Amino acid sequence: MLRAAARTPNLELRTDNPLIHLLDLTLEQLQQALVEQDVPKYRAAQIRKWIFEKRAASFDEMTDLPKGLRERLAGQFAIFTSTIAAHQVADDGTEKLLLQWPDQHRIECVLIREGTRRTICISTQVGCAMGCVFCASGLDGVARNLTTGEIIEQMLLLNRIQTAEERLSNIVVMGMGEPLANLDRLLPALEIASRSEGLGIGGRRITISTVGLPPAMDRLTAMHTNYSLAVSLHAPNDELRTQIVPVNKNITIASVIEAADRFFAENGRRLTFEYVLLGELNDRTEHARQLVELLRGRTAHLNVIPYNPVAGLPYRTPSRKAEERFLEILRDGGINVCVRARKGDQIDAACGQLRRSAPGGEMPLVELKV
Numbered sequence: 001m002l003r004a005a006a007r008t009p010n011l012e013l014r015t016d017n018p019l020i021h022l023l024d025l026t027l028e029q030l031q032q033a034l035v036e037q038d039v040p041k042y043r044a045a046q047i048r049k050w051i052f053e054k055r056a057a058s059f060d061e062m063t064d065l066p067k068g069l070r071e072r073l074a075g076q077f078a079i080f081t082s083t084i085a086a087h088q089v090a091d092d093g094t095e096k097l098l099l100q101w102p103d104q105h106r107i108e109c110v111l112i113r114e115g116t117r118r119t120i121c122i123s124t125q126v127g128c129a130m131g132c133v134f135c136a137s138g139l140d141g142v143a144r145n146l147t148t149g150e151i152i153e154q155m156l157l158l159n160r161i162q163t164a165e166e167r168l169s170n171i172v173v174m175g176m177g178e179p180l181a182n183l184d185r186l187l188p189a190l191e192i193a194s195r196s197e198g199l200g201i202g203g204r205r206i207t208i209s210t211v212g213l214p215p216a217m218d219r220l221t222a223m224h225t226n227y228s229l230a231v232s233l234h235a236p237n238d239e240l241r242t243q244i245v246p247v248n249k250n251i252t253i254a255s256v257i258e259a260a261d262r263f264f265a266e267n268g269r270r271l272t273f274e275y276v277l278l279g280e281l282n283d284r285t286e287h288a289r290q291l292v293e294l295l296r297g298r299t300a301h302l303n304v305i306p307y308n309p310v311a312g313l314p315y316r317t318p319s320r321k322a323e324e325r326f327l328e329i330l331r332d333g334g335i336n337v338c339v340r341a342r343k344g345d346q347i348d349a350a351c352g353q354l355r356r357s358a359p360g361g362e363m364p365l366v367e368l369k370v
Ligand code: SAH
Pocket: 130, 132, 134, 135, 136, 173, 174, 175, 176, 177, 178, 179, 209, 210, 211, 230, 231, 232, 274, 275, 276, 305, 306, 307, 308, 309, 310, 350, 351
């Protein structure tokens, strides 16, 4: 909406860190930086192994590197640039980190434990410009894009809070921000996540969630990645969608669905449509019927997400009855529908909520068991 779009700051604003963010460099760039200092090239792979595989957080831990080199590197590069402003743990095992960058901006990322699955949910921007009316992330618009290094840093910090036996298995790009508005920074981060010398999370276990920006969706389609795409639909007709997802005004549902179809046709990767169910707004029987018409015949999943209320916003979780009625119509209409289980709602795990509820200013490291 306008409140978001009116603030168009410099999205490429750099964080104010004097050290180079190591995670911003590709392997080749790190090799080059080392070679320029007469350090053998193979050290780069060694350093990366420490960080990605052995979960190191400092050069000091890299015991197979000469001590002098470790000190030299620590004077030039930062492995992690954020501080953990809050760390919350829910009873269901979900953990959420609120990270603060050197420029004071904050973002959130989450580790979700389900059986043997370890899914991380990561952010791509500080805030969001899309303005979805029910969402906490976009309430103040967007401040800036995250860098590739900052996106990787979230993955690595979440990797580190696991026990030694646990391994990350899935990534969902469903945190703060619109991933397709920062694709250039996101793609290199996902590439390293999916490589065996990175985090080894295969592309098929990575899902990018988008509000639905057709030109960027087409760009992704043309890249022939094997990532899954989730499209946040939230309404079955343009009038309602524009009310809930204001960027829809100049896009329209038809063009979003056509772009999603093109993605599926080229990549054969599973398509998911997300539908946040908002009590008495998009949960009526007529909405369910229109949704059946819209999605019928498509190889797609529909994820219905009961709204997780955001303090200060007038939207509600639908009644049990409305939810059941809605789902029944979809199932009867042959739509492959599931309700996304609410994970970590005790810890403000929905997009952008922790950032709003945490006290501002200087924040100590908090271990909060809720
Ligand atoms: N910008 C992207 C990704 C971030 S949001 C997108 O729009 O898809 C990831 C998903 O969480 C979206 O479907 C979003 O609509 C949903 N979401 C955001 N706030 C929520 C809330 N309070 N309750 C339930 N779902 C929410």
